[in-house]
Amino acid sequence: MRTSIARQSVEELGGTTSVLVRQRRDHERLDELLRRVRTTAGTEQDEALMCVWRLVFPHAFAEEAVLWPALRRALPDGEELTLQVEREHQEINETVTAIERSRHEDPGRAELIGRAIALLDEDVRDEEDELFPRLQEALGPRELQRLGRSWELVRRTAPTRPHPVVARRPPGNVLAALPLSVIDRTRDVLDSTARRSPSPVASVGRAGSRLLAAVAGVVEQVPPLRRGEDPSTHSGRTEHER
Numbered sequence: 001m002r003t004s005i006a007r008q009s010v011e012e013l014g015g016t017t018s019v020l021v022r023q024r025r026d027h028e029r030l031d032e033l034l035r036r037v038r039t040t041a042g043t044e045q046d047e048a049l050m051c052v053w054r055l056v057f058p059h060a061f062a063e064e065a066v067l068w069p070a071l072r073r074a075l076p077d078g079e080e081l082t083l084q085v086e087r088e089h090q091e092i093n094e095t096v097t098a099i100e101r102s103r104h105e106d107p108g109r110a111e112l113i114g115r116a117i118a119l120l121d122e123d124v125r126d127e128e129d130e131l132f133p134r135l136q137e138a139l140g141p142r143e144l145q146r147l148g149r150s151w152e153l154v155r156r157t158a159p160t161r162p163h164p165v166v167a168r169r170p171p172g173n174v175l176a177a178l179p180l181s182v183i184d185r186t187r188d189v190l191d192s193t194a195r196r197s198p199s200p201v202a203s204v205g206r207a208g209s210r211l212l213a214a215v216a217g218v219v220e221q222v223p224p225l226r227r228g229e230d231p232s233t234h235s236g237r238t239e240h241e242r
């Protein structure tokens with residue numbers, strides 16, 4: 001029986017720079033943010049949700065670009081293991097896209113938020129209890145630290161919003177990183193400015209963000225960005241078709 005990384009010391013996980021320690025730190029932060037989402041409503045909940053998306057999308061993008069390929073190389077059943085988490089990530093991308101499209105008064109919105117929280121919790125448990133202990137068995141501390149550095153580098157520059165249409169695997173997701181990251185991070189600034197500004201400035205901010213969402217929808221459709229995908233995590237929809 002393998003021990004979950006939730007119950008191991010920093011030393012056992014390979015030291016402070018190990019990918020396992022970095023992952024656990026993000027998962028703990030996510031837990032706090034999800035508590036905020038559960039206990040707030042309206043604009044306050046929007047702010048909390050934005051913090052969740054800004055944490056989880058770059059985190060997951062870097063998993064798909066760096067960690068799951070390493071897991072597939074290290075473990076004989078890596079393909080099967082990573083496909084399961086890629087499907088979870090795909091479902092999270094699709095659920096969050098639906099939340100972003102909904103309005104506060106929409107009857108299904110609370111259910112969608114509940115679904116996203118459940119999926120995020122499930123993803124963390126699968127990683128901490130199954131995938132990472134397996135990775136830990138296959139790799140030594142040095143390799144875990146090296147992976148930690150690459151994962152962190154990608155995480156800091158990755159897209160911050162859901163992109164269900166883009167491949168969940170390299171090379172498509174790696175090619176998508178730069179253009180979608182620039183668009184997403186610009187939209188984050190426009191949206192948070194809009195939330196804090198008087199109405200004329202807010203409408204300009206919101207219009208700019210909508211325009212960039214349409215641009216992202218076009219970028220997502222560029223064929224090389226969809227390469228590498230397993231058919232079971234494929235989504236045919238684009239941002240502006242939704």
Ligand SMILES: [Fe+2]
Pocket residue numbers: 023027059063124127
């Ligand atoms: Fe994770």
Ligand SMILES: [Fe+2]
Pocket residue numbers: 060063085089123124127
């Ligand atoms: Fe994940």
